[in-house]
Amino acid sequence: MPEELSTDELARKVTQALHELELDTLISALHERDRLPGRAPQLISNLRPIFEAARRDHVSLLRPPADFQPWLQRVILTNIDGTEAKGNTRISRVTALRALYRALRKLELLHGDPLVDFQLPSVELRSDPLPPKAAIEKLLKAAKSDPNLFAALLLVWHHALPMTTLLRLKWSAFNPEKRTLLRDDVVTPLTAQAAAALERLLHQAGYDPLYPETLAGTQSKRMFPYDTLDALRLRVLQTCTKANLKFIPPGLIKKCALRDHARSAAHLGYRVNKHYKKVIALAQGISVNDAK
Structure with a gap:
């Protein structure tokens, strides 16, 4: 069972994990206390490339810079191994990041949405085959x-x-x-x-x-x-x-x-x-x- 934390204590733990870009600690803290929906391993997998890129480029995910959205557009296009990410993978990554930012706003660690007006890459094209x-x-x-x-x-x-x-x-x-x-x-x-x-x-x-x-x-x-x-x-x-x-x-x-x-x-x-x-x-x- 996760340790009982007050909202303030959880907020401090989450803030520290974000500053240090400790993804596993962050997702575990939020997910175990029902602050973040979804499967923790899948969330970690989807967010890993974003956190790795943030560490590499010295980008704060808690206080995103003015050019955050153009940076993110570039990041979600590529896998950690350098290969091109598929359309559905890009959507999964941005969707997971949106869920994380919603959780941060509920903890009052964010007062705005860094992803407002962010355009998800579309995979729902007319040429896409319809599923059976x-x-x-x-x-x-x-x-x-x-x-x-x-x-x-x-x-x-x-x-x-x-x-x-x-x-x-x-x-x-x-x-x-x-x-x-x-x-x-x-x-x-x-x-x-x-x-x-x-x-x-x-x-x-x-x-x-x-x-x-x-x-x-x-x-x-x-x-x-x-x-x-x-x-x-x-x-x-x-x-x-x-x-x-x-x-x-x-x-x-x-x-x-x-x-x-x-x-x-x-x-x-x-x-x-x-x-x-x-x-x-x-x-x-x-x-x-x-x-x-």
């Missing part, structure tokens, strides 16, 4: 132990829900009686599986169908706990790792909705049927190319 349906099903099976992620993935895969919409959803958008979701200007009829997953979360938020008046108390609450897209990406990455899957970016899962769950325009959030048909035709073309 079996891979997404395996991801969902692994996500069942995390009700929030399970419901979020179902909305993305079954209904092509945009990430920005997902992050800002409140329970007022969900009608448990009709099993519909209001997404911007479209009312989407949910699949039975997606509706059931949301109902489970709604009950956790305080709604009891035996007492209809309890629904009102949930309406202003956020549906999902993810503050940023990076937080959602991190949970997907962790679950992919647990399931022995290659990382499947949420944006690619959304594209797979057009391939795997094209039922109607409203079902996928389209107001204009012509636009819906055009997008479906494009998605089917990508799927055909993937199969070749």
Whole structure:
């Protein structure tokens, strides 16, 4: 069991580890006290190249210099052995660093975000092959132990829900009686599986169908706990790792909705049927190319 530390003592220990760039000590101190989500070995692996580069270049990660973001862009492109890092590896590194900086802000060791407006390298290109349906099903099976992620993935895969919409959803958008979701200007009829997953979360938020008046108390609450897209990406990455899957970016899962769950325009959030048909035709073309 980790020693009991007050918040001030933990902050001092974390500050010292950051000054000395002692990554293992830092992650252990935060992770053992539930201050940093994720698997400690994976976090250490993702952050190691950044800490090694900071030691080499005399860069403070606690008090980043003005040119920190350009420096970081260069660092995440390369592995410790000098080889080029893959796109998903770059994302994992920045996502882990964001999680670390969130933990530091909660300890009041940082008052701003050194990564504000930092652009993650994109790997969700149109030319990327879509993951097979079996891979997404395996991801969902692994996500069942995390009700929030399970419901979020179902909305993305079954209904092509945009990430920005997902992050800002409140329970007022969900009608448990009709099993519909209001997404911007479209009312989407949910699949039975997606509706059931949301109902489970709604009950956790305080709604009891035996007492209809309890629904009102949930309406202003956020549906999902993810503050940023990076937080959602991190949970997907962790679950992919647990399931022995290659990382499947949420944006690619959304594209797979057009391939795997094209039922109607409203079902996928389209107001204009012509636009819906055009997008479906494009998605089917990508799927055909993937199969070749």
